Amino acid sequence: xxxxxxxxxxxxxxxxxxxxxxxxxxxxxxxxxxxxxxxxxxxxxxxxxxxxxxxxxxxxxxxxxxxxxxxxxxxxxxxxxxxxxxxxxxxxxxxxxxxxxxxxxxxxxxxxxxxxxxxxxxxxxxxxxxxxxxxxxxxxxxxxxxxxxxxxxxxxxxxxxxxxxxxxxxxxxxxxxxxxxxxxxxxxxxxxxxxxxxxxxxxxxxxxxxxxxxxxxxxxxxxxxxxxxxxxxxxxxxxxxxxxxxxxxxxxxxxxxxxxxxxxxxxxxxxxxxxxxxxxxxxxxxxxxxxxxxxxxxxxxxxxxxxxxxxxxxxxxxxxxxxxxxxxxxxxxxxxxxxxxxxxxxxxxxxxxxxxxxxxxxxxxxxxx
Ligand SMILES: Cc1ncc(COP(=O)(O)O)c(C=O)c1O
Numbered sequence: 001x002x003x004x005x006x007x008x009x010x011x012x013x014x015x016x017x018x019x020x021x022x023x024x025x026x027x028x029x030x031x032x033x034x035x036x037x038x039x040x041x042x043x044x045x046x047x048x049x050x051x052x053x054x055x056x057x058x059x060x061x062x063x064x065x066x067x068x069x070x071x072x073x074x075x076x077x078x079x080x081x082x083x084x085x086x087x088x089x090x091x092x093x094x095x096x097x098x099x100x101x102x103x104x105x106x107x108x109x110x111x112x113x114x115x116x117x118x119x120x121x122x123x124x125x126x127x128x129x130x131x132x133x134x135x136x137x138x139x140x141x142x143x144x145x146x147x148x149x150x151x152x153x154x155x156x157x158x159x160x161x162x163x164x165x166x167x168x169x170x171x172x173x174x175x176x177x178x179x180x181x182x183x184x185x186x187x188x189x190x191x192x193x194x195x196x197x198x199x200x201x202x203x204x205x206x207x208x209x210x211x212x213x214x215x216x217x218x219x220x221x222x223x224x225x226x227x228x229x230x231x232x233x234x235x236x237x238x239x240x241x242x243x244x245x246x247x248x249x250x251x252x253x254x255x256x257x258x259x260x261x262x263x264x265x266x267x268x269x270x271x272x273x274x275x276x277x278x279x280x281x282x283x284x285x286x287x288x289x290x291x292x293x294x295x296x297x298x299x300x301x302x303x304x305x306x307x308x309x310x311x312x313x314x315x316x317x318x319x320x321x322x323x324x325x326x327x328x329x330x331x332x333x334x335x336x337x338x339x340x341x342x343x344x345x346x347x348x349x350x351x352x353x354x355x356x357x358x359x360x361x362x363x364x365x366x367x368x369x
Pocket of ligand 1: 176
């Protein structure tokens with residue numbers, strides 16, 4: 001039985017977990033405004049700005065939905081909107097396994113293409129699975145950045161494979177990747193790609209973003225079992241008619257979103273990408289000097305490094321001591337299996353090499369490396 005733990009006073013900690021991540025002060029301040037109605041013109045101004053800026057930042061001509069909720073909402077609704085019967089779910093860690101679980105719960109016929117945790121999904125295996133399927137799959141799903149294992153899957157190549165099967169839609173969970181790891185959405189047959197804003201967008205949690213192709217939008221036309229809340233058509237039609245959301249959004253978070261997205265546009269996607277690459281390179285180098293990287297070589301994430309605890313340090317105690325002494329928080333390995341076997345550093349959003357180095361210095365000090 002969970003007991004009440006009264007909320008109290010807490011020191012600020014710098015976040016290096018795989019999300020939520022650090023949010024800029026001026027973005028946090030943006031949320032402290034008097035409310036306005038979600039059917040006022042002001043809301044149209046806010047939502048259309050947010051949507052169009054997001055399209056520009058992501059460099060896509062596809063439609064964008066910004067919905068109140070977390071990324072998992074689009075895991076569920078993309079299954080409801082696109083999958084009549086069967087789906088091929090590629091799994092290589094916790095979040096891709098969640099996608100399979102979501103689809104099973106919705107009564108879909110789920111085939112999995114499974115990889116050991118730490119390994120990446122291979123396009124040639126997806127091709128083989130599709131070749132043997134007689135075009136039966138309504139969709140193939142893949143997680144771009146497995147935050148549980150620090151693997152970056154080659155979704156561009158996988159998308160090119162799925163594109164050879166026009167009746168099969170390609171759904172990408174890009175939570176913890178988009179905003180720090182560029183993907184050319186429109187060139188690789190990606191029908192649906194979604195993220196949560198508390199990751200590499202560096203915003204407060206509360207909104208999820210989904211980019212939807214024309215084909216995926218049309219696909220839902222045929223369906224009477226599509227999601228209401230996460231229905232692509234409901235959101236996009238409402239946007240077309242009114243420039244607003246179909247139901248009341250988390251207005252404070254959307255105000256923060258507007259502010260942060262302007263900042264992301266100012267920085268530019270190339271520069272943001274480059275900064276994330278530098279952080280990932282730095283962290284990998286540090287990890288290889290003291291430990292090993294957990295993911296299969298060549299598939300390491302650009303936003304979350306999962307480090308194999310080859311020295312057998314006490315991960316939980318190190319996290320605790322770094323938090324106490326340096327007010328910085330990084331993450332243990334995912335779940336009970338990887339909890340002490342690995343640890344994870346989220347280098348995403350507004351961090352840079354200097355701030356990541358501050359963390360690795362702290363770990364070196366505490367763990368006596
Ligand atoms: C790859 C991936 N997918 C999905 C999720 C779930 O996102 P949310 O908690 O925003 O629903 C996460 C969260 O960490 C994630 O890392």
